[in-house]
Amino acid sequence: MKFIPIEYVTEGASSTLNFSLITALAFAIVAIAASVLIAYMTTRPIIRLTQSMKAVEIQNFEVDIREPRSDEIGTLERRFNSMLSRIKELIQTEYKATIEKRTAQVKAMQAQINPHFLHNALQAIGGIALSRNVPEINDHVRAISDLFRYTIRMKSDLVTIADELEHARNYLQIQKLRFQSMIEIRIDADEECLGCRIPKFSLQPIVENCFFHGLEGKMDAWTISIRVEKVLDEIEIDIADNGMGIEEARLAEIRRQLSQPADGQENGEGMGISNVNARIKLLFGDEYGLFISSEWNAGTTVKLLIPAQEEGEKT
Template identity: 45%
Template sequence: MKWLNSVSRLLSDPFKRTIRSKLIVIMISISVIPIIVVTWLATNNTRRAMEQEVIQSNLSRIDWAGDAVNNNFTQLNNLIYTILISPTLAEYTKEDEASLRSQFTIQSNIINTITSVYYSGNNNLVEIQLYYREKNKLFTINDMRNDIQSPPAEPPTWRELITKQADVIIQDSTGTASNFKFIRSINRFENQEKIGSVSLDVKWKMMDNALDLLNSEQEAGVYIVDSSGKLMHQLKERDLPDLKAINLADHGSGFVRTAEHYIFYNQLEPSGLSLIKVLPVSYIDHSAATTQKYGLIVGVASALVAALLAALLAYTVSRPIIRLARSMSGLNWLKAEDVSHLNRQDEIGMLEMRFHTMSSRIREHIRNEYTINLEKQTAQLKALQAQINPHFLQNTLQLIGSMSFSKTPSDIYSIIQSLSDMFRYCLREPGDLATIRAEMKHLSNYMNIQRQRFTGKLTYEADVAPEWEDCRIPKLSLQPLVENAFMHGFDKKKGSWCLKVKVLPYDSGLLISVEDNGIGISPSRLEDVRSRLAEQLDPLWTSGNSIGLYNVSARIKLYFGEEYGIHIENNPGGGTRVSLYIPRVKEGQ
């Protein structure tokens, strides 16, 4: 589930961060989804329309082909009627006995009549047989024979008529699948008693011209089957599918669709045969695929164009909104910025204009407040710089007085010189920033006086590499840190005092560490000091007339930025460490 949530966030985050992505997706969806739906409906409608067209055209064709096949059967039936209505056959079927000579003459006339019909037919006739049951005579006419027989048994065609009690039968020819027999009974006029039969042996090729009407598709199969579904003839070699879905006893024409085929049928009356055309479903799918392919190409192209136009429109609409959002997020409240003139007259243009007007006024107000506050701080700082802590001055003067009784003039002069240098540094050094060299010299003068006050008790160490002495630091930043060590660390500390000042590089800045071995600071007080150092305080002193710890931190942040300042902590071995972080900004930079 974690990877699913990760994927979900990866896909949704761009839409949470910017309105442009949402607008582009919405515009593309509005423009593309209808095209996709219309294309899908059009392709489906194309297939259905093509299916209906194929069905209707094949229903018409199978009716035409059925009429053509029936016409061929009618021609064959007419040939048989020509024989049946001949006077010679009527005379032959009379019941009275004629002389042998007369019978021979009549039989010869029948042969002549059948021969005439045989040759007057068409090239598709293979043979004509006439069987007269009462006299057991079988007349056979073909290209090779022209005779009369008295068969020892009834011909199969006659038995088929009697068995089925049918007037017309069409069946396969014996010995060849390319021919069929068209058989009609000879009925007595008075009572319709069957007294014989006429059989035409015909080539199936006679029906091919009619079946060609159904050969409109290369994949189609065209068949003639009997009432039981047995294959009688086919135009091309094809596998005949299962015809159980069709009731071949039904009259007329129609079609059924199976999972794989369209089956069109036409029941041929009165022959009892059925004309079948089988068309694979894949034919319509393949035929529709080409049209659908071009439809899909047009649909995809339209969708891409619509998506491109929608994305362009969304980008154009969202561009001023994004520009306004970026202007708001990147606004510098202290630095004046150039405002491009906008030509938009709509609500977004008005919003941009009002925002820039408002930001200009806020920036001007902040600049005024900042200038007033800075001037106030500068005046107060300069006033303090002109002063020395009264207690420190009093203690120093008392120190000089006591030294006049016990020290040499050079020792007294050293203290007076240090005090004089401290006054000079506070009063005469220009600017708000000083070099570390100047700060360390000022601190050295301060510590020279303190060492003389606490002779034998105070140890002072300073470690500053020459390469860092030219780096800049707010003026009077180190003395307040050392004063705190005396006021809060050494005041109640028994034994020796040790104070160390180190300047160390870190990353791209400098770390000035002031360490003492005093009594340290309680955890609650340490937490309070740290929280106050982290706050955005007004960079003014907080303890009487001295420049306090918080003031030093605030001035460092004011000059160099929020990433710099002061950090305070207890030493593991006792005492306190105050770390001051500043950038490596040298004099003249």
């Protein structure tokens, strides 16, 4: 039996224990430092994204995240940048639209000044004509004045057939002043149709076409007739002239254009009637609109077909 000092026995264990404690402490410090660094690297872009969102909330759009990461957070940053760019574009678009709207309103008000002035001036001229005992001049001046008043009157896109017929009548009276006895005008409308609704400026373009494309070049007497009648639950308005008519090929092309849907119609030589036809189809449906029949050297008839709707009824 041999006695060994306890210090000798525990010396190796103490050194091992001390080394283990130092190693554990070092690893703990490294782990804490690594955790703090990883947390900082992870939360920094989130904090940056949050700050950018807060800036956008107070309408500060001059923020932009540079060099987005390549991970999922980077995907969020890129989406945020894309959304911010889109918001800026929409703001610019809305701003430009507002400016254009204000400019259009100013131009519209400026455009109304001359018609109002002309309307008042024509009324004054008509008064002078009456005072000088020249009623014919007053009649023609009144027709021109009413034509201007109807043009500048702010109403909905739909008016009564009575108003539209009166507008066409004033236009024809002005044309009759030019052509005198060379032209004969006939207007016949059923009373029950006069209160029905029709798109504004529907008849005048058709009547105008009678002069420019039908009667032009015809040497003998001209005749323009307008017939309005109710057929079941529809209104038929026939506008006929005894002009030169339309050649078969041209008539087929016009019918092809008029048969297209409202958003696919082309503008060409008959842009006025194309616009009328498109407006009718948009308001009432593709089964309504303009239908043209013509015979070369015999005349042309334009049939305008709309539903019979009184004022106040929904389309």
